[in-house]
């Protein structure tokens with residue numbers, strides 16, 4: 001078996017064209033340690049003929065050496081690439097793999113099973129359309145199964161494929177499969193947004209390839225699609241929101257006659273003549289033009305220069321628009337249609353996944369980065385922390401690494417608020433530690449909270465450098481009237 005389709009050797013142009021037009025499906029594989037994720041991914045690459053002959057020869061040799069699969073090829077070796085990982089036999093980071101079938105292209109986020117790597121799983125899940133939740137048929141549902149299902153659904157993945165693996169070790173028993181299915185059905189009601197979930201169960205052996213490419217004779221009682229067909233046909237839920245959102249990334253002013261606002265349209269469409277509102281300022285105008293050429297074409301300064309324009313633009317286009325009126329717009333603002341304006345607030349309710357060794361502290365200042373805005377903010381309260389094993393909501397006044405919680409957040413200025421379940425891009429944010437500049441958490445907006453939130457002065461925690469700079473300015477530039485911190 002080698003890396004090739006028939007077309008590739010006959011007509012490379014036609015092959016590339018066909019490949020270019022294929023739909024992309026992103027999925028994440030998750031499960032507990034040793035459930036068989038790496039083996040399954042190796043199997044998908046192998047069965048979709050994505051392995052080079054020399055790679056195959058190398059892993060055939062290594063399989064004998066490492067020796068966890070007897071005479072069979074250890075497909076996990078294809079993906080457990082790192083040497084240290086091979087020695088320990090565990091996957092330690094998120095790795096992205098690619099394969100394709102005749103119908104679709106696939107991007108797999110291979111995430112580690114250990115609890116301490118929840119943040120890696122959250123990272124992989126944030127862009128995925130499908131989550132394959134692996135369960136070892138002998139072990140049934142484990143803590144990690146619940147944790148991963150919860151995070152996948154919290155991060156907006158609507159398709160869950162529950163793959164009950166190692167069926168060869170339980171003689172392809174329908175009873176084992178049905179029992180695990182029943183146990184899993186019992187936890188669905190505890191998952192966030194569970195009414196939107198599409199959940200499919202499939203009995204497989206990643207090692208032997210049963211129910212992967214074709215239905216296995218060993219499980220005649222399973223008559224649904226094999227895994228590869230399921231992946232090929234599962235409906236990809238596109239962004240739900242049709243509301244036009246353009247987070248402004250750059251204000252482009254190549255010369256006096258041109259002032260354009262650039263960014264990637266995250267949802268919806270916009271046409272020339274549409275009434276728009278800029279948030280949070282709430283200033284209004286109309287779209288004068290939508291520029292289609294590359295931004296660099298606008299750079300030369302020339303009065304009579306004309307730019308190529310289009311009548312309509314839509315997500316996910318990167319675009320530049322110009323407006324009828326001269327209004328003040330800067331990076332971080334959001335342009336929306338005046339007929340479809342989201343709430344604007346500086347007070348939010350959000351779900352947070354904490355990703356840092358240093359705990360989240362209430363009333364401490366963090367930098368919140370949402371789309372193109374960078375804002376100061378502080379968490380005022382933890383409504384509850386989720387115990388993912390029992391799904392209980394527990395009280396907490398700080399969050400440790402991998403904790404998931406519902407919090408309230410105050411920002412030092414207003415933003416346009418889209419809930420995450422309506423808009424995955426504008427509804428999410430990352431939390432950055434002001435002093436170390438590292439990303440310490442990820443958040444998903446639940447809703448805005450009525451009323452303006454005041455960031456109390458005493459909430460702010462200043463670094464030594466900030467205090468010294470403030471003292472320096474007050475001493476040397478008294479005419480600036482700089483207030484003491």
Ligand SMILES: Nc1nc2c(ncn2[C@@H]2O[C@H](COP(=O)(O)OP(=O)(O)OP(=O)(O)O)[C@@H](O)[C@H]2O)c(=O)[nH]1
Pocket residue numbers: 031032033034035036037038039040068069074076080089090091112113114165166167168169204205206207208
């Ligand atoms: N019998 C049998 N063994 C399997 C099957 N799938 C995986 N295994 C074995 O289970 C062990 C663990 O498989 P991996 O693919 O490394 O598991 P993983 O989930 O990637 O584990 P981590 O990398 O530690 O997260 C290996 O010895 C595999 O050969 C299967 O369908 N049947």
